[in-house]
Amino acid sequence: TADFALEAMRSGIPNLRVTGVDISPGMLAIGRKKVERKGWTDRVQLVEGDSVDLPFEDGTFDAYTVAFGVRNFEKLEAGLTEMHRTLKPGGMGVVLEFSKPTVFPLKQIFHFYFHTLMPGVGKLVSKDAAAYSYLPESVEAFPEGDEFMQIMQKCGYRQCQMHRLTGGIASIYTGIK
Template sequence: MSEHKSTEPSKTTHFGFKTVNEHEKEKLVAGVFHSVAAKYDVMNDLMSFGVHRAWKRYTIEMSGVRTGHRVLDIAGGTGDLSFAFSRRVGPTGKVVLADINESMLKVGRDRLADRGVAGNLDVVQANAEVLPFPDDEFNVVTIAFGLRNVTHKDVALKEMLRVLKPGGRLLVLEFSKPTNDLLSKAYDTYSFKALPVMGKLVTQDADSYQYLAESIRKHPDQDTLQQMMYDAGFERVTYHNLTGGIVALHRGVKA
């Protein structure tokens, strides 16, 4: 009697505009950020003309983080938000900088050490879909420019809800959909023409910034992400468009 072999096809997902097997995406995304980690902050300033700093300041203000809070900064990369949060929570609070990518974490850890951050901050390599933290652990969870790289966004959102304390807040800062047609067309031209050229000049890697432009287009729009957060169990979900909807900040609360 011959052995039965499963004919179930491998599940696929998108990596930018390409279709890949789900198990491949994590490795491909890791390769992107390993390639650009050393110049990540320089490229952020160039790509956004420095405006990403204002987007992050707005996120920090909307978070409501205060002294003694516990904060999880998912996909925290080079540590911009973690640094600001560590100053806000003070010595009685705790900030966890989490990222799936080892290269990004190393850059973040070194930057934070250079800036004198120590006692109230931990650095953890973690997958947003399987967070290594107990239930009801954090007052605030943030994920800035990271959700679009997650394969199963619904799973990750439920994990973020799980680790929040009741009454805790999730803030998702992410590229989104421009609200004006003219701005959208100009943004498309900039994204697909200028970004890969910048990436090649600064990081010797045009492909990673081509992926960046493509991954933004595949990310759910504002209303879709709002509904996804409701579906995951969040309440009072709102969003605020920034820079004409090029970026949006979504905010949800755990009951």
């Protein structure tokens, strides 16, 4: 929905140009309305695309960010490799993704909320518990920490790092082309 593209524009970096990619035309439509409201249509481009087949030349971008999306890639390595391809030499990939806290009591609170409370409330509200169990299941299945950084390295990234946020509920991963 272009939230991170708009946040990048708020950084005040002179002459910044941002390209946002989403596979969902509906999300892009919402994002385009936000970009138009801000008056940044000349500097923010939103493009429909799939992470495994991005419509850009090799070495197009100085950096990319993905927020809470890599976990949903059907082909994780192919998507990371394709995003790597679009980076300029020395460019940085930044991935913000959910992770599982490891410290007491946050680990226990997180587990209770994600696996019991959220699906239960979701079932009461929407009658579709499956819709509310997808998020915790996808977080559980995501290869986080060192395992994810090893996958990044396999896809060509170097100097991979991870920074845990909010007690480990989310993590930022970075890698250089």
